[in-house]
Amino acid sequence: MEKIEAKDVNFYYGDFQALKHISMSIPQNKVVAFIGPSGCGKSTFLRLFNRMNDLVPGARLDGEILIDSRNIYAPGIQVDELRKEVGMVFQRPNPFPKSIFENVAYGLKVNGVRDKEFIAHRVEEALKGAALWNEVKDKLNASAFALSGGQQQRLCIARAMAVSPSVLLMDEPASALDPISTAKIEELICEMRDQVTIVIVTHNMQQASRVSDKTAFFYMGEMVEYDDTKVIFTNPHKEATQNYITGRFG
């Protein structure tokens, strides 16, 4: 079943066309990786799925993006409702200057959840889901800044997962982390695929091959190739893909 569908997407920052005629579909409860050199548009494309690019002045979109067969750019779509469905984890850990508990509870609270017991329950579940519970259960009221970078990133994953999204967007989630923390994040991605559809942007091709079911290769604002990860990394159809994954450019 298709979770996300992009139909002939063109995206512009002012006069600059950042994405050119991209059409793809992302199946439910799979992990899809976007790879490509810096500036190829993969992060821009990712940020279209939760309309994060709305914040950029002068940005413009042509084409359609459907999530659960609904055009998320149609008039009348509540952006905050959409973003509750489509969570996001950013490149650098960005916890709020609040306690660990408040960080995870934030999404629930802004979405109008008042029931304290339910919030506490969801916070615990989310922290367990992010494999962070055992490390922080005794200091839930400590500042989130007291955690290490890797722990902060897992906290951000827990924060995103606490509102039970059906899609999780990850924008190079491990690029600022050490190898051990990276391994933990990758492990999490593999565990979470039962609950959510994950789209991950990464510079690290080994990471893409380890965690994803499908991989899309972007180059100069175009999607060059999109196929099963195994195919992309063993037998790509396009020469550009071949060159990129073997490290001949990029």
Place this chain on the structure above:
Amino acid sequence: MKRILEKAVKWLLTASGFVTSVVILLIIGFLFTEGAGLFREPVVEEGYVLVLNKENPVSAMTAAEIKAVFDEDVVNWKDLGGPDMAIETFRLEDVDEYFSAEELGPQYENAGGAIAGLVESRPGMVAFVPGSMIPEDAGVKLAEDRNISPGEVFGGREWFPTATPAPLFGILPLLAGTVWVSLFAIIFALPFGISIAVYMSEVASEKVRGFLKPVIELLNGIPSVVYGFFGLIVIVPMLQQVFGLPVGESGLAGSIVLAIMALPTIVTVAEDAMRNCPRTLREASLALGATKWQTIYKVVIPSSMSGIASGVVLGIGRAVGETMAVLMVTGNAAVIPSSILEPLRTIPATIAAELGEAPAGGAHYQSLFLLGVILFFITFLINMCVEYISARNRAKNS
């Protein structure tokens, strides 16, 4: 050659820093020594004495008591711990009422003896005369020579530095005036300042912001006397009409003018703090389904709280030290205000208004320096607050 030049520059920089620090320390030292000099001044005017009858058990009076006696607010010695006896006061001007010109002598050379005799014969009399006039062997006693005490100054409820025979230097009315005006100024400025800051950093388009920001910063450059003039011409008559006051010059007028003056500081600092709130934090909040306003009041404002607080404290600092505008619109009555609609007087306004008429080196002059010291401590405290808040901010963001 290059090395020598670099050394010279280094020494020059060191020297300039050193000289500046020394000058500042000297100014502070000067302020403190002059201010502390007040407590070495006698209670009664320098060179004068209070002459009392020998049988009068009262031998020392505070400045407030002396003033009350000579203003005839206190008319019986029993109020001052003496016997039940009416008080008669004698000033040098009264000398013609008691003695003829012959008795005093052509050069008033007999006046001292005559006054001493008068006080000797009247048990309830107290005379305020120059000390040199009273003969050594006269059968009278002089009131104890006391210095102005810190208690009278810091606890005194009356500021009357030109009163004779004993000036009053109670700073409470001035302190109260300063606190009232600053407090109300902040109460007025805070909601406006924060709202404008939020509007400018979060709501306004770049175009509007590009227009508003320079305008608000321009407000900082207007001389305070212009604000005072504006207050005098616009706010004072307006308040007089709105509240039906006998005079419009009041603490309220001062606080409104000060609030306008403190606004740019609060807005600029708070707005900078909010704009410096990391974009990643906003995105994190929005990505969780928070609306723009939820993001502003749940993430942006809390995370820039210390910046906002230092803006507010800096605004208070400006309000506390402001002189001219306040002097022009507050009415300058040195009484402890019972409502903000009454005239009052602040510490800086007092210094500015009175320094010109205070004889150098006298008690009045030194009392103004003491006010300067107090003001210095207040602003010092405020600066410490700013320092503390921003230090905490730095620690939090690292």
